[in-house]
Amino acid sequence: MNEIYVEVIGVNPPCKRCDATWKNVEKAASILRSEGVEISMKKLDIASKDVVKRYGALMSPAVAVNGTVKIMGRVPESEEVEKLLREALK
């Protein structure tokens, strides 16, 4: 699989920690993109019905990779996100 979709799930209006998470994910994604991996990123509202339906109650900020929540309630370093994304490629 050479395509990953990442969802950053945060509150709306955005909080600082959600923004920091988005930035770190973007940084990791841009590294993988430069290696030719297709990555789509999306921001989701944690308090929307759609998110609760799919993932249940969450704590923000959360990061889901290919439809699985991998991180919640903390801001991941971009290196950690990069590792997660590489694992998703396998």
Added chain:
Amino acid sequence: MKETSRIIRTILLLAFIAFVFGALIYSRIKAYSLAPTMKPADFHGLPLWHIPIAYLADYFSHGWICLLFAFVVAGLIYELIPKQAITRYMSGSKLTGYLLALGIAPFLTVCSCTMVPLFAGVLYSGAGIGPAITFLLMAPSSNILSILLTGDLLYWELAYVRIAVSVVVAVTAGFIISRTPWGKAVEREHQVNASNHRASVKLVQPPLDQRLISALKFVAYLAKQILPFFIAGLIAVAYVEAFLPEDIVGTYLTGVQGVLIASVLGGPLYTPTLVEIVIGRGLWNLGMSRGALLSWLMGQPYDVANAMAVSRIARWKVVITYMVIAWAGSVIFGILYGIFSGSL
């Protein structure tokens, strides 16, 4: 090489945490007061500009231990708490919903980043509006930061009473709102079937040193959010203590009338910034009764920003009902506490 540096980092971080805990225990053994020791009379004769400086210096010369401890504990708990287990049970039955809301709100809600999402999560995913409201009320009125500081800046009995009263008021409010027609309407509208989401949450856990670093980063984040307001509150209190005549406080902030005034005045000040504790201390020093002090702290356990976010989900009718119940609770318990503590 990478392993060794990781171990060293872990040890250093643990040592720092041990130091923070040790400092607090040491201060307890030596029976330092971690609260400001200046009394209103001490301010007389100081030039205007010197008042807040003297007060801040007085507070921070010993208060830093308590502040540091409160922030570090809040950050550590937030980072190390098993989040997945909590969110899973939160969307369970009503009873577990209430119990979890009470048990967990105090540890999680130091940041509004968690409050609104969990409110929505609890509401949507099964437990319903009752536990969601309980969570929302419990959260600011007895989170770990405010309890530690209430105990230290005011006195510990008040901190315990504050917890007990929040529990009672939060459960009552949740229960009543879940019975009102508008509460039920919100619940029906928002119920989603979220039974099959369990497979879609598989958290990864980074190694200990990274978790500790991220905990301390969260501590820094909290401090940056809260301390400016906290310090502004201290400066305000220095002037209040220096210039507000004691007989005004003694006349208006005691008795049943004092409870009523305190509960209303405390409301707008109630932000998750601990300012209400600092100012409460100032007024208490000037002679506010204990009953009024509790009412002041409990006034209206909501803050405007969160109420706005919640009202988008839960409608104004629910938000207003919950404000009224919270306010009534603070008055009733303020008066009761005043009677029982002999200081109304």
